[in-house]
């Protein structure tokens with residue numbers, strides 16, 4: 001029965017094809033005529049194809065890149081990750097994989113051009129663990145400056161750094177501040193939030209700073225295939241609290257004194273539900289940041305005013 005039904009279908013298809021062929025000339029003529037009547041200027045055609053523009057910098061052709069910059073109003077994202085140990089159960093690239101997931105989804109919702117994989121940040125505190133790529137401080141700053149300079153030379157007059165790595169929390173504001181040392185024709189913005197303070201499924205753990213409940217949950221959304229929940233209790237992520245100093249006295253070794261295994265929290269408490277909530281929050285937050293950056297017409301103007309005044313500070317009036 002199945003065979004004969006299939007044969008009938010093939011026969012029907014053949015009849016349809018021959019009918020189509022018979023009418024081919026007239027259909028082609030109509031198509032040709034309508035394309036002449038509907039002839040669009042090149043710019044409009046480009047705008048039409050813009051609907052399918054990738055948000056990935058490296059996936060765009062040179063001419064589509066030009067269209068991407070126009071469509072993003074010169075707003076480009078630089079998702080910033082790192083290569084470091086993430087407990088016994090998450091991959092070295094966790095921060096990069098997570099932040100790119102959030103940034104790419106946000107850019108799909110509110111168009112922006114997203115720079116390729118970038119992981120050249122501050123991670124000296126994990127040099128004792130395998131797989132850590134820890135660049136010198138001079139190179140971190142020089143490479144980031146040349147990267148944003150080059151992005152701006154290509155039309156990214158608003159560079160939004162989306163940080164995925166806690167160890168960059170001082171580097172990035174310092175980098176943004178250092179943009180005032182000499183004139184730049186673009187603005188560096190930093191967005192440095194990854195986890196909502198409240199809301200969503202109740203959390204089971206209180207210490208949750210690195211490869212713990214939240215970060216493991218988010219990885220269950222971005223790359224579930226790379227999460228090894230069965231290994232999450234192989235090492236301790238407890239706070240060892242070995243340094244006795246007031247909270248407002250800072251040392252670089254503070255992290256190692258508390259979490260020597262580069263693990264803070266308990267990844268075995270992670271759930272997909274928490275990951276879904278937190279990742280959605282993160283994506284929504286980046287969307288909000290992109291929109292705010294696009295709407296910002298003050299920063300560059302005042303930055304230029306500042307640069308000009310800074311060339312003759314004695315003339316500056318209160």
Ligand SMILES: [Zn+2]
Nearest residue numbers: 094095211215
């Ligand atoms: Zn991390």
